[in-house]
Amino acid sequence: MASITSGKSRYHHGDLRNALIEAAVELAAEGGPERVVLREAARSVGVSPTAAYRHFDGQGELLEAVKTRGQQALAASMTEAVRVLPGLDDPGEEAVRRTEAIGRGYVRFAIEHPGLYRTAFCRTSAAEERDFTGLEAPDGAPEFVAFRELSDALDTLVATGRMRPENRPAAEIAAWSAVHGLSLLILDGPLALLPADQRDTVVERTLTTIVAGLTRQG
Secondary structure, three states, X not given: OOOOOOOOOOOOOOOHHHHHHXXXXXXXXXXXXXXXXXXXXXXXXXXXXXXXXXXXXXXXXXXXXXXXXXXXXXXXXXXXXHHOOOOOOOHHHHHHHHHHXXXXXXXXXXXXXXXXXXXXXXXXXXXXXXXXXXXXXXXXXXXXXXXHHHHHHHHHHHXXXXXXXXXXXXXXXXXXXXXXXXXXXXXXXXXXXXXXXXHHHHHHHHHHHHHHHHOOOO
């Protein structure tokens, strides 16, 4: 996966708002949402806090922008995991492999970018977050692109006959909860102590179990 940031942000001219967001993404990558401080982002790009406040009402607005970037980067990791899969002649099996792959990309992002991963799921006061119940993401909202990637994969399981239609409602929550929980156990729980090869085996077995449950026919 391509680097989340392209080195230390520097502002020269033009789009200061975007430069501040990029600097704040770097801060999040270093230490999670607590590191996203508007004054720190301003210092990183070489402008005054006053200049930064012309583009953001406050800390919460900058954090929301970084959270969106984190969600987009997470989705990109999921998409890349699907992209590298070999093509299959069986659409149903391909749908199964795709679902496993997006889970693999999810966990990989958490492991490789823990600070930005945590920021992607931090709490903010944004109205969009309050309106999202975890069942249906608003169309076109960039902060929910990873959720829509999962939903599309589950719809494909149904379309190819691998998932029973009656199992489809709220399946996102079951899959998401399992993969998110696994990611946090690896980052902050006892699975952090596993050697990388054992950890990867646990991840693959977990993903296989999740998809097997989603596609059970009996």
